[in-house]
Amino acid sequence: MKTVRIGAGAGFAGDRIDPAVELARDGRLHYLVFECLAERTIALAQLAKRQGRSPGFDPLLRLRMEAVLPLCRKNQTRIITNMGAANPQAAARETILLARNLNLAGLRVAWVSGDDVLALLPNHTSGDHRETLVCANAYLGIEPLLDCLRANADVILTGRVADPSLFLAPMVHEFGWALDDWPRLGQGTAVGHLLECAGQLTGGYFADPGYKDVSGLDRLGFPLAEVSPSGDSILTKLIGSGGLLSIPNCKEQILYEVQDPARYLTPDVTADFSTIRFSDDGPNRVRVFGARGAARPQNLKVSTGFHAGLIAEGQISYAGPGALARARLARQILENRLHWIAIGDLRIDFIGIDAMHGAALSSPAPEPYEVRLRAAARFFHAPDAARLTQEIESLYVNGPAGGGGVSTSVRENIAMDAAYLPRQAVTPTFGIEVA
Amino acid sequence: MKLRELAHARTGDKGNLVNISLIAYNEANYLLLEQHVTAERVTRLFSPLITRPVERFCVPGLGALNFVLHRPPAESVTRSLALDAHGKTLSYALLNMDIDSAEP
Numbered sequence: 116m117k118t119v120r121i122g123a124g125a126g127f128a129g130d131r132i133d134p135a136v137e138l139a140r141d142g143r144l145h146y147l148v149f150e151c152l153a154e155r156t157i158a159l160a161q162l163a164k165r166q167g168r169s170p171g172f173d174p175l176l177r178l179r180m181e182a183v184l185p186l187c188r189k190n191q192t193r194i195i196t197n198m199g200a201a202n203p204q205a206a207a208r209e210t211i212l213l214a215r216n217l218n219l220a221g222l223r224v225a226w227v228s229g230d231d232v233l234a235l236l237p238n239h240t241s242g243d244h245r246e247t248l249v250c251a252n253a254y255l256g257i258e259p260l261l262d263c264l265r266a267n268a269d270v271i272l273t274g275r276v277a278d279p280s281l282f283l284a285p286m287v288h289e290f291g292w293a294l295d296d297w298p299r300l301g302q303g304t305a306v307g308h309l310l311e312c313a314g315q316l317t318g319g320y321f322a323d324p325g326y327k328d329v330s331g332l333d334r335l336g337f338p339l340a341e342v343s344p345s346g347d348s349i350l351t352k353l354i355g356s357g358g359l360l361s362i363p364n365c366k367e368q369i370l371y372e373v374q375d376p377a378r379y380l381t382p383d384v385t386a387d388f389s390t391i392r393f394s395d396d397g398p399n400r401v402r403v404f405g406a407r408g409a410a411r412p413q414n415l416k417v418s419t420g421f422h423a424g425l426i427a428e429g430q431i432s433y434a435g436p437g438a439l440a441r442a443r444l445a446r447q448i449l450e451n452r453l454h455w456i457a458i459g460d461l462r463i464d465f466i467g468i469d470a471m472h473g474a475a476l477s478s479p480a481p482e483p484y485e486v487r488l489r490a491a492a493r494f495f496h497a498p499d500a501a502r503l504t505q506e507i508e509s510l511y512v513n514g515p516a517g518g519g520g521v522s523t524s525v526r527e528n529i530a531m532d533a534a535y536l537p538r539q540a541v542t543p544t545f546g547i548e549v550a
Numbered sequence: 551m552k553l554r555e556l557a558h559a560r561t562g563d564k565g566n567l568v569n570i571s572l573i574a575y576n577e578a579n580y581l582l583l584e585q586h587v588t589a590e591r592v593t594r595l596f597s598p599l600i601t602r603p604v605e606r607f608c609v610p611g612l613g614a615l616n617f618v619l620h621r622p623p624a625e626s627v628t629r630s631l632a633l634d635a636h637g638k639t640l641s642y643a644l645l646n647m648d649i650d651s652a653e654p
């Protein structure tokens with residue numbers, strides 16, 4: 116029986132590179148997929164491209180490709196990734212240049228475009244009149260990826276594509292599943308969803324000493340799936356790599372970022388994870404089967420990005436006896452001096468006391484030895500942002516006793532919302548170049 | 551007993567939605583979770599953070615419940631001024647719930 120081996124090389128833009136190298140070298144993979152494009156990542160890439168600060172593709176593209184291209188070429192592993200971000204065509208050109216430098220002549224590099232739908236949403240607004248729309252990218256599905264695979268692409272670079280589709284496309288291509296074979300597309304989407312966050316399936320975001328012990332997180336192995344023609348798959352990782360791939364892990368990850376498990380919407384299918392089953396198939400080997408699917412949605416989700424001003428932040432610590440009382444006094448001073456900031460645009464927390472879950476949920480905790488005040492505020496005028504950081508710094512000299520360790524920052528804020536477009540309004544395109 | 555002794559959890563986010571899965575270590579305890587960790591109870595727990603009642607989805611095949619929290623628009627992951635803008639740490643607020651004092 117034919118089995119297709121698909122590895123997860125990255126679960127976010129800044130992910131570790133060594134686990135992907137190990138998979139490329141020892142995983143006997145047919146496909147290596149890098150998911151590097153969070154909601155906001157593409158907006159930041161669009162802005163960087165427009166302001167001429169970067170070509171618009173993933174800043175780690177070159178580093179990742181250098182690390183895995185020769186191994187993938189040697190092992191006949193095809194690479195699929197959304198590292199094209201805001202400029203897949205430029206990412207393809209960059210990869211071609213790199214391939215030539217690495218003496219990989221003949222490498223076929225494809226790009227997928229058409230996800231940029233900003234022109235279709237001229238009057239789109241968020242709920243906040245101060246915000247302005249800067250980008251809109253539709254989530255594309257497997258179809259343009261299948262075009263690239265049929266054109267014998269060795270590397271595919273995309274912009275906004277639904278994460279599970281990056282994994283589903285090779286399954287559909289290899290097994291010839293029909294584009295309306297909803298049960299198989301549902302099962303394949305489940306496997307893609309399990310893999311898309313890479314190390315989150317193999318023990319990352321899972322370990323809890325004494326409750327969920329995981330060894331070797333410092334050399335965490337990323338997961339791979341051995342997919343059968345029915346879509347039933349074995350999830351596993353390389354022998355000797357760190358981490359743990361267990362059924363509890365799989366249960367956490369299949370529900371990760373899911374609302375109704377029976378209706379997980381992608382451009383390809385309405386997947387049903389509620390019937391999924393996991394069974395043990397040996398150490399760090401889990402069999403996954405039983406997910407289903409129904410017809411795909413008529414509309415495509417669009418990720419819209421808005422200029423949402425600047426977020427300025429400052430922190431200062433207090434320690435020893437009375438630390439919390441002095442931190443509270445500092446907050447009172449700040450609130451009096453920053454009263455001109457609109458309600459809702461200023462937030463002050465005590466790290467170690469209530470910064471994570473808010474005062475109501477945190478109240479039963481005992482007072483710790485040290486407390487760190489954190490103030491954060493939104494501004495639409497840069498000099499105002501500087502006023503906040505100055506107020507934090509002046510707490511050294513003009514605030515409570517024994518304040519130390521001030522840090523401040525100001526960053527541009529891009530806020531993301533979801534919109535929807537009829538699928539017919541969006542036209543994916545692709546191209547291919549040879550090194 | 552704390553919920554943490556019976557179940558594990560993971561938080562995910564989508565815009566201003568946060569989902570928290572709650573998964574029985576032993577599938578035999580699933581019905582206990584379903585009975586005690588009601589949408590109403592979880593709504594009360596997270597009431598300072600949400601704008602409408604928590605939704606609960608049951609996945610008995612996995613011994614799991616999935617809770618969906620609706621945060622205010624300004625508390626979406628990309629707009630929030632919070633240190634943990636995603637809400638990733640919230641799973642442990644749920645696991646801190648007391649299970650024996652729960653009203654069924």
